[in-house]
Amino acid sequence: MTVGLEHYLVVSVLLFCLGLLGVIVRRNLLVMYMSLELMLNAANLALVAFSRFTNNLAGQVFVFFIITVAAAEVSVGLALIVALCRKHQTAHVEDLTTLKL
């Protein structure tokens, strides 16, 4: 059986679920952030696979934009994490309870 669109989509779905599991289970801010990157990459893989198997290059242009936006997002998010850690001395989400009643 030759590899088709479904195979790539299954890999993409599994990778997305791994990233989601990491965001839910892990409590370290940096590891949660890396899991977010995993989820973004899973979406990228699905877009590239669709672009290849429907002969439409727009999907690859979208992935290009997603990579750019992800780079901007990572830089801003990491700056926020550094500012937060400077203030609270922790990178653990359960120690950040300022919004709790």
Place this chain on the structure above:
Amino acid sequence: MQDALFYTFAFLTLVFGFLVIANPFSRNPVTSAMFLVLTIVSLAGLFVLLHAFFLAAVQVLVYAGAVMVLFLFVIMLLDLKAEERRKIKTFGLVGGLISVGAILAIFLSSLLHAPLGAAESPGLEGGTVSLGKLLFTRYLLPFEIVSVLLLVAIVGVVLLSKKDLR
């Protein structure tokens, strides 16, 4: 040959992705970052198999190069020694597994019922020339907006990392 390469890269991607979120030997964020680099490199291999050569190069350059260096810098800056003693809560683990399993079931069932039989002979080449032509004609406005977004991100990061954040 292509099929064997696909299965190899897919297996490597999933295994390294699992090791990012749950490494049984070490809870250190540095190992997670290293395995994220390996995940991204094997994803670039999958991109090459999909004939998206430019995106594979960009993936390695931007993600494995720039973004992961940023991650490692922040990890070194923060000194997360206390992290390895933390326990993972059982409630969170069970709830996470149940919800992720539900979402996985929804995804896979919709994938089973989707009409995916299109384009038997894909002939698309994602080289630099074709992608660049599209980027500078049809998608010129989003391209410029993204450059403004990068400028905004630079200014925001400089402002955020000032010493006296008010």
